[in-house]
Each structure stands twice: as C-alpha cells, then as structure tokens.
Amino acid sequence: MQVHTTIQQLRAAIAARKQELRATLLDREPRVGFMPTLGYMHAGHLSLIDRARQECDIVVVSIFVNPLQFGANEDFDKYPRDNERDTRLAAEAGADFVFIPSVQEMYPQYPTKTKVVVNEITDVLCGASRPGHFEGVATVVAKLFNIVQPDRAYFGQKDAQQVAVIEQMVQDLNMPLTVVPCPTLREPDGLAMSSRNVYLSEEERKQALVLSQALKLAEDLTATHAGSITAEELRSRLESHISTAPLAVIDYIDIRTYPSLQPVETLATDQPVLIALAVKFGRTRLIDNTILNRR
Ligand code: PAF
Numbered sequence: 001m002q003v004h005t006t007i008q009q010l011r012a013a014i015a016a017r018k019q020e021l022r023a024t025l026l027d028r029e030p031r032v033g034f035m036p037t038l039g040y041m042h043a044g045h046l047s048l049i050d051r052a053r054q055e056c057d058i059v060v061v062s063i064f065v066n067p068l069q070f071g072a073n074e075d076f077d078k079y080p081r082d083n084e085r086d087t088r089l090a091a092e093a094g095a096d097f098v099f100i101p102s103v104q105e106m107y108p109q110y111p112t113k114t115k116v117v118v119n120e121i122t123d124v125l126c127g128a129s130r131p132g133h134f135e136g137v138a139t140v141v142a143k144l145f146n147i148v149q150p151d152r153a154y155f156g157q158k159d160a161q162q163v164a165v166i167e168q169m170v171q172d173l174n175m176p177l178t179v180v181p182c183p184t185l186r187e188p189d190g191l192a193m194s195s196r197n198v199y200l201s202e203e204e205r206k207q208a209l210v211l212s213q214a215l216k217l218a219e220d221l222t223a224t225h226a227g228s229i230t231a232e233e234l235r236s237r238l239e240s241h242i243s244t245a246p247l248a249v250i251d252y253i254d255i256r257t258y259p260s261l262q263p264v265e266t267l268a269t270d271q272p273v274l275i276a277l278a279v280k281f282g283r284t285r286l287i288d289n290t291i292l293n294r295r
Contacts, residue, residue, distance in 0.1 A: 031058070035059075041089050043185050046093040050093055051180070052154050068139055075199075080195055086098070112139065116138035116139045125261065134162070150177050152177060157184050199283065204281035212288060218234060227269055231264045245281075251285060272292065
C-alpha cells in the first residue's frame with residue numbers, strides 16, 4: 001500500500017496503477033473505489049474499505065480533518081488523529097492508496113474562494129445546528145472526487161444527511177460516479193461506532209445507549225402502529241425515552257422523508273422515513289438514525 005501527501009503524487013500513482021491493470025482487465029477499465037474519512041478509524045470505516053475492495057480494482061482512502069466543515073466552537077483542534085495507526089488499519093483492510101494531504105495542500109488559499117452549496121436539505125437537522133457544516137463537507141468531497149476520480153464512493157449511513165447531500169451534489173453536478181451508502185456499524189451494546197465516542201466518559205458512554213434504544217423503540221412503534229402514529233407522537237415517545245438519561249441534552253429528534261428531508265405528519269408504510277437523533281453528552285455531540293421502509 002502506498003501513502004501519498006500531495007495531489008500530484010496521488011494522481012500519478014492512481015494513473016500508473018490503472019495502466020498496469022489495463023493489461024489484465026482486457027474488456028473494461030479498472031474500477032476505482034474511494035472512501036473519504038476524517039481518520040481515527042474504527043470498524044465502521046474498515047467495513048467500507050472492505051466493501052470497496054470487493055467491488056473495485058483500486059481502493060483509495062483519504063484521511064483529512066477538513067477545517068472547512070467545523071464551526072468556530074467545534075472540535076477541529078481536538079478531533080482525534082492517529083495517521084500511523086490509520087495507515088496500518090487501512091492497509092490491513094485492503095486499501096491500495098492512502099491520501100493524507102495537509103490543509104495547505106487541500107486549500108492553498110484558505111478559506112477557499114469556491115464553495116459547493118447544496119440548498120434546502122442542508123437547512124434542517126445537522127445543517128440547522130451546525131451552520132456551514134455541509135458547505136464544508138460538499139466542498140471537500142467535490143475536491144476529493146476531482147482528485148481521485150472514483151467510480152464508486154463509499155459513505156456510512158450513520159451520517160444519513162451527509163449521504164443525501166452528497167447524492168444531491170453528484171446528481172446536480174453530473175459527477176460520473178456512484179455513491180454507495182453503507183450500513184451503520186454498532187458496538188455489541190448498540191452504540192453506533194463513531195470516532196467521537198473516545199470523548200465520552202464511562203458514565204456518558206453508558207447513558208449514550210439511549211440513542212440506539214430510542215431508534216429500536218421507533219422501529220417497534222412504527223411496526224405496530226404503521227399508518228396511524230403521528231410523527232409528533234413518535235417524537236414525544238422518543239424524547240421521553242432519551243430524557244431518562246440525566247446527562248442527555250437533546251439537540252434534535254426529527255422525522256423526515258428520506259432523502260428529500262421533508263417533514264412527515266403521519267408515519268406511512270410506503271415511503272422511506274428518516275428518524276434522526278442528535279444528543280449531547282457533556283461536550284460530545286452524538287448522532288444516530290434509522291431509515292424505515294427503505295426501498
Ligand atoms: O464523514 C466524514 O468523515 C467527513 O464528513 C467526510 C465525508 C470525510 C468529509 O470530510
């Protein structure tokens with residue numbers, strides 16, 4: 001596996017690998033799979049690399065803590081970083097190239113003059129709580145897509161709104177690639193895997209289980225009351241459950257169509273519905289979600 005820190009080196013290395021593979025793949029072009037990450041990898045990231053390995057000929061992983069998607073009072077400086085460990089894990093999981101650019105390499109002029117703005121679906125959920133966040137995500141992902149030129153790009157469904165934003169951007173800007181959403185990986189007790197889980201104290205970690213429990217409750221309630229339970233009733237049941245954790249400070253509990261993120265009144269059975277949670281435990285903000293009636 002190769003590690004590259006400059007755009008020029010990475011592009012040259014991918015081009016050379018493609019050229020080598022063309023000799024063996026006689027009837028088609030080599031397929032490039034890409035997984036952008038903020039690093040500090042966990043099993044969820046590795047499952048995406050594994051999926052890319054199965055579906056593609058070349059697997060590229062980027063590790064870049066993107067300052068453009070962090071707000072002024074957010075955790076950019078203290079976001080956990082361990083490039084050495086990440087590089088080893090990515091190699092073990094089957095990556096061919098790891099790209100670790102500096103901020104200067106990605107943004108010779110910071111803040112960048114050109115930004116990618118996806119409207120409407122970024123006004124709600126995390127977009128409402130973290131103004132500018134999705135502009136930063138869409139901009140860096142567009143840049144990374146231009147650098148790597150993948151055929152398939154893999155994203156975790158834990159960031160369901162991010163997946164919706166990136167799919168919208170790819171569609172609107174005619175980017176020639178497929179976005180592949182991958183299921184959220186959970187710890188054995190249900191907590192969704194996240195690099196930010198390392199911030200949690202033992203007590204916060206224990207109480208954070210209310211998130212996955214609330215989502216299970218939502219799935220059970222909608223299965224038994226499909227077509228009759230209103231979104232407001234469901235929201236209030238989830239709020240009561242999450243509030244049993246004294247340390248939980250709810251940012252949002254929201255129920256929306258997916259991926260268009262329109263408000264929902266009554267839980268229908270024939271339309272994908274996102275149940276999304278964002279809750280703070282101490283200084284750590286966790287998100288989790290489930291998508292009902294997925295097609
Ligand atoms: O989900 C993430 O890890 C980041 O938002 C991403 C997609 C790597 C962009 O910086």
